[in-house]
Amino acid sequence: MRKKLWICLALVIVIPGLLFMGACSKGGVTEEEEPEAEVQTTQDTTETQTTTEATSDQPAAEVTEDTSGIMISRDMFLRDYVHFAFDKYNLDEQAQSVLRRKARFLEDQPDIYVTIEGHCDDRGTNEYNLALGDRRAESTRSFLLDMGVEAYRISTVSYGEERGLCDERDEECWSTNRRAAFVIN
Amino acid sequence: MRKYRIVKVLLPLATAIFFLMANRLHAYEYIDINTPHLRKIPLAIPLFVSLGDTEADQEALNKTSEILQQTLDFTGYFDILDRGAFLVDPLKPAITKGDIVFNNWVSVGAELLITAGLSQKGENISMELRLFDTFKSKRLIGKRYKGTLKDRHQMIRRFCSEVIYKLTGNRGIFNSQIAFVSTGTGNKEIYFCDFDGSNPVQFTANKQISLNPAWSSDGKWLAYTSYVNGKSVIYIKNLKENEKTVIDKKRLNLTPAWFPGKFLLAATLSFSGDQEIYLLTGKGKIIKRITYKWGSDFSPTWSPDGKKLAFVSLRAGLPQIYIKDMVSGQVERLTFQGKDNTQPSWSPRGDKIAYTSIGEGHSNIFVIGLNGQGPIQLTKDSGDNEAPSWSPDGSLIAFSSTREGPSRIYVMTAYGTDQRRILTLPGKQTNPKWSSNVIKN
Numbered sequence: 001m002r003k004k005l006w007i008c009l010a011l012v013i014v015i016p017g018l019l020f021m022g023a024c025s026k027g028g029v030t031e032e033e034e035p036e037a038e039v040q041t042t043q044d045t046t047e048t049q050t051t052t053e054a055t056s057d058q059p060a061a062e063v064t065e066d067t068s069g070i071m072i073s074r075d076m077f078l079r080d081y082v083h084f085a086f087d088k089y090n091l092d093e094q095a096q097s098v099l100r101r102k103a104r105f106l107e108d109q110p111d112i113y114v115t116i117e118g119h120c121d122d123r124g125t126n127e128y129n130l131a132l133g134d135r136r137a138e139s140t141r142s143f144l145l146d147m148g149v150e151a152y153r154i155s156t157v158s159y160g161e162e163r164g165l166c167d168e169r170d171e172e173c174w175s176t177n178r179r180a181a182f183v184i185n
Numbered sequence: 186m187r188k189y190r191i192v193k194v195l196l197p198l199a200t201a202i203f204f205l206m207a208n209r210l211h212a213y214e215y216i217d218i219n220t221p222h223l224r225k226i227p228l229a230i231p232l233f234v235s236l237g238d239t240e241a242d243q244e245a246l247n248k249t250s251e252i253l254q255q256t257l258d259f260t261g262y263f264d265i266l267d268r269g270a271f272l273v274d275p276l277k278p279a280i281t282k283g284d285i286v287f288n289n290w291v292s293v294g295a296e297l298l299i300t301a302g303l304s305q306k307g308e309n310i311s312m313e314l315r316l317f318d319t320f321k322s323k324r325l326i327g328k329r330y331k332g333t334l335k336d337r338h339q340m341i342r343r344f345c346s347e348v349i350y351k352l353t354g355n356r357g358i359f360n361s362q363i364a365f366v367s368t369g370t371g372n373k374e375i376y377f378c379d380f381d382g383s384n385p386v387q388f389t390a391n392k393q394i395s396l397n398p399a400w401s402s403d404g405k406w407l408a409y410t411s412y413v414n415g416k417s418v419i420y421i422k423n424l425k426e427n428e429k430t431v432i433d434k435k436r437l438n439l440t441p442a443w444f445p446g447k448f449l450l451a452a453t454l455s456f457s458g459d460q461e462i463y464l465l466t467g468k469g470k471i472i473k474r475i476t477y478k479w480g481s482d483f484s485p486t487w488s489p490d491g492k493k494l495a496f497v498s499l500r501a502g503l504p505q506i507y508i509k510d511m512v513s514g515q516v517e518r519l520t521f522q523g524k525d526n527t528q529p530s531w532s533p534r535g536d537k538i539a540y541t542s543i544g545e546g547h548s549n550i551f552v553i554g555l556n557g558q559g560p561i562q563l564t565k566d567s568g569d570n571e572a573p574s575w576s577p578d579g580s581l582i583a584f585s586s587t588r589e590g591p592s593r594i595y596v597m598t599a600y601g602t603d604q605r606r607i608l609t610l611p612g613k614q615t616n617p618k619w620s621s622n623v624i625k626n
Binding site: 126138156181 | 373394396398400412415416417435436437439440453455460481483484497499504525527528541542548572603615
């Protein structure tokens, strides 16, 4: 009988005692717990922002795989430019490999229609460059048609030298501007 | 017998030659329109004097004198003499033939004299202007204009048009405007201003890229390229009414050039595969294709009679200027010097084409004669000079220049003299296009 009583007494004292200790320690230091929910939201916002910047009001990145196993995302499709030599509109080896990847993307995404923009560096008069940009956009389009992309899915526009990405008068900037860029309609 | 026959032949021949020469002498009496800027005529313009009972104040007189002087100075035909050298008594102004002592003017070197009087009553003004030949003591023009103070510029321009008409046989440029592209708002938009750069007005506000403005001959329509929804189109807009046509073929719609005197235009389109020049109605309907050869063809410019078209072509590899005879269909190459010749502009006199030539890293304005004369380089060592456009009388050329840094609109004589900037706006100004002499009154 006494044993039981001691055990009860111990429990009655110890447990509240432990709780009391806990309470004391909480009382001495101001502690704030980052609610997990908030952290989650911040991460989500950042992700959403990145996605919006990369594409225009489209759902999450579509991804397709080409024969060499490289993942071609929509972002990559839009980001990779085709580059040209000064005053030229023909496609060199590198340009062609960029376009092969784009052709694969378009093949796997049959609902996507695009516009190819032809651009030039700022040497030469404006009208000359508008004509050259037109030829660059067209030769890019022809290549994709040869790769099997349907003609009605690709339109072209020339911006000539009007939409340069930079305006320094050096070869680095000039070669950056000599490009064909893709826009998803 | 033989002697008589010779006389019979020679006499009418001699008479004919004499009359021809006499006519030539008369036409070149004041300004030889074919070599107008090689000698500037000394012209005296004393200050406006006050007329009538109501005294026009000195400030109004000075300001009106300044407007008159600047308007005539702009033509480049005159050497306007410094008033400080004049021999007349400013308190006893002589403005009519009876009062003028022509010797006083001849002795300071003036060959022409303009006297002017102004009377003012509130907002109403009346102006008298007279042009004299001092050597002959002869009055050439006498005009009176009435209106309000804000009509002042218009009155002076009318009188100056009379002066230029009298001296050259051509009505001049005072009723013309210059369209151009400016980036001040952050985008390339179309603007226009008066012939001397005054009163600039923004015409487009698309917030897109707008380029290559072109005036119809009657001055009522402006065609230009713009971008809409990621596509280039040509707009044809009426300047007064809310009328608009769009040319929006696939791919390029570029470089509109109005046919002289008609509601037709040439334009560069590439929907058929290559960049080619087409003829269209002012409503945008294709009438026919003008160029056929493989190799980009663009930037058309018509001869003043519409029988020929000059344009840029890459058919030989590098950009050069060619001319198509619209009647025979023959195409001939015009430029053989330089590796990059573009932006041709046909003089309204028909005898010359101005164009941009790029060499050694810079652009410069050149002029070449249709008879094989030239080319002559008009700009040099002054940044990049591009996009020449002739004044409606063929005496001046507007162009863009980066000699001061940002691109600005300049004007020079047809011989490359008197190069000066005509206006400064925020951003860069490029692509000037001079209208016919019909826009303003």
